[in-house]
Amino acid sequence: xxxxxxxxxxxxxxxxxxxxxxxxxxxxxxxxxxxxxxxxxxxxxxxxxxxxxxxxxxxxxxxxxxxxxxxxxxxxxxxxxxxxxxxxxxxxxxxxxxxxxxxxxxxxxxxxxxxxxxxxxxxxxxxxxxxxxxxxxxxxxxxxxxxxxxxxxxxxxxxxxxxxxxxxxxxxxxxxxxxxxxxxxxxxxxxxxxxxxxxxxxxxxxxxxxxxxxxxxxxxxxxxxxxxxxxxxxxxxxxxxxxxxxxxxxxxxxxxxxxxxxxxxxxxxxxxxxxxxxxxxxxxxxxxxxxxxxxxxxxxxxxxxxxxxxxxxxxxxxxxxxxxxxxxxxxxxxxxxxxxxxxxxxxxxxxxxxxxxxxxxxxxxxxxxxxxxxxxxxxxxxxxxxxxxxxxxxxxxxxxxxxxxxxxxxxxxxxxxxxxxxxxxxxxxxxxxxxxxxxxxxxxxxxxxxxxxxxxxxxxxxxxxxxxxxxxxxxxxxxxxxxxxxxxxxxxxxxxxxxxxxxxxxxxxxxxxxxxxxxxxxxxxxxxxxxxxxxxxxxxxxxxxxxxx
Ligand code: GLU
Numbered sequence: 001x002x003x004x005x006x007x008x009x010x011x012x013x014x015x016x017x018x019x020x021x022x023x024x025x026x027x028x029x030x031x032x033x034x035x036x037x038x039x040x041x042x043x044x045x046x047x048x049x050x051x052x053x054x055x056x057x058x059x060x061x062x063x064x065x066x067x068x069x070x071x072x073x074x075x076x077x078x079x080x081x082x083x084x085x086x087x088x089x090x091x092x093x094x095x096x097x098x099x100x101x102x103x104x105x106x107x108x109x110x111x112x113x114x115x116x117x118x119x120x121x122x123x124x125x126x127x128x129x130x131x132x133x134x135x136x137x138x139x140x141x142x143x144x145x146x147x148x149x150x151x152x153x154x155x156x157x158x159x160x161x162x163x164x165x166x167x168x169x170x171x172x173x174x175x176x177x178x179x180x181x182x183x184x185x186x187x188x189x190x191x192x193x194x195x196x197x198x199x200x201x202x203x204x205x206x207x208x209x210x211x212x213x214x215x216x217x218x219x220x221x222x223x224x225x226x227x228x229x230x231x232x233x234x235x236x237x238x239x240x241x242x243x244x245x246x247x248x249x250x251x252x253x254x255x256x257x258x259x260x261x262x263x264x265x266x267x268x269x270x271x272x273x274x275x276x277x278x279x280x281x282x283x284x285x286x287x288x289x290x291x292x293x294x295x296x297x298x299x300x301x302x303x304x305x306x307x308x309x310x311x312x313x314x315x316x317x318x319x320x321x322x323x324x325x326x327x328x329x330x331x332x333x334x335x336x337x338x339x340x341x342x343x344x345x346x347x348x349x350x351x352x353x354x355x356x357x358x359x360x361x362x363x364x365x366x367x368x369x370x371x372x373x374x375x376x377x378x379x380x381x382x383x384x385x386x387x388x389x390x391x392x393x394x395x396x397x398x399x400x401x402x403x404x405x406x407x408x409x410x411x412x413x414x415x416x417x418x419x420x421x422x423x424x425x426x427x428x429x430x431x432x433x434x435x436x437x438x439x440x441x442x443x444x445x446x447x448x449x450x451x452x453x454x455x456x457x458x459x460x461x462x463x464x465x466x467x468x469x470x471x472x473x474x475x476x477x478x479x480x481x482x483x484x485x486x487x488x489x490x491x492x493x494x495x496x497x498x499x500x501x502x503x504x505x506x507x508x509x510x511x512x513x514x515x516x517x518x519x520x521x522x523x524x525x526x527x528x529x530x531x532x533x534x535x536x537x538x539x540x541x542x543x544x545x546x547x548x549x
Contacts, residue, residue: 042074140194142194
């Protein structure tokens, strides 16, 4: 029996050739320099911040080069698949407005692009064609090692401090004749298909990673499995070769944990004579934990999960802004010079990634987000708030929808000015800061009056002010002058400087007066511009609130 016959025995239904697929998926017709990137998550968990970083870089690289950003579902490990993970990936990409040009969504029966299928489990025939070629050329072989045998090989290798894997003398089945292999297959023995490596571990080759520069690796000499026995799907390495070749990927952005697989990928691409894509291995995202710096973890850190940002209500663009600062250290400088530009206009440079690991800093995200929210128009914040609360706080959503214009006015307090207020980093914080403006929420309130003043005194100040002085139509200057007048009338000092010189001459000062008024109507001792708050509340509501206290 020849290796070709053995290949036919293993893959009797495969009739197409690699050339057929080369024709079916030709080089993409794109402008010079256009990059083809892919986001290729495995649906084995909910998306984490590291995935998001690579997706963002993929998106930016493709957009700014007029290339293609596509989504590939790497679902070859069905036993570890998590329900809803695929849908969530789609949701995240939509939420952050990084929609891929090509994708395949089985649940809604939607496919876009001509380089698919974009779901690995649907590409079995394609993979088998490539594996069949290797077997027929004698470059791959069926391996009959059982799990127990492999475990014991691994154990002994670990004990003797040898390299782990099936290579050299451990590759027991690499020299089986096609007849011997065929016999075992026919008798129903289980097998995987392994690459018959031709590499020499003592030889080195150079490899250029766009983020990490030139690196040197020993050649691969491990007969890595390329097809699993369980579901006949390829391993990650083999699927990477076939998919990124046929989908004409030019740039692979992936986590640094894959760097150690470069020798394997190098050998696979060489075996087929395919050009390797360019690689950008991105640093792990780390976090400060007390004195230690460690890898961010989905189990330990809520901010490692993408769900966290949506639940908290970080605006999508603020999260992207932050991620871009992790991607490239010069992003902030660029942003300062280009405040209005879209983030994809930034010339991302893989070389400017920190190779030692990116430190995640939630405080910095908060600052960026506060800044971002403070620069929006009130109506834009309103829209974000409504969308967020629709999902996470329905009662509040109903309320702000009922009082839409009023809410926009509230959100507009001290907004469109040179130095707008930066009160909140997330949408979930807003309610806690404006609740007192709504009667529906103004229940069970705790007044933050200054206890240096007696209740009777406060009552006198507040009633005098509202009955004698306050008028909603007053402009700010008049309003402020009246505040001074009521202060003077009741024995408080209207001028802070004069007060500081002789505090014993007065009951208090103008700040005490405005504080009493502020607390009386809002219950809070600190609020944004009191003048506008009073105007927005209006006479009737103020009256009701005064009566309550
Ligand atoms: N499916 C792999 C993962 O989720 C993708 C790695 C890659 O982008 O090549 O880790």
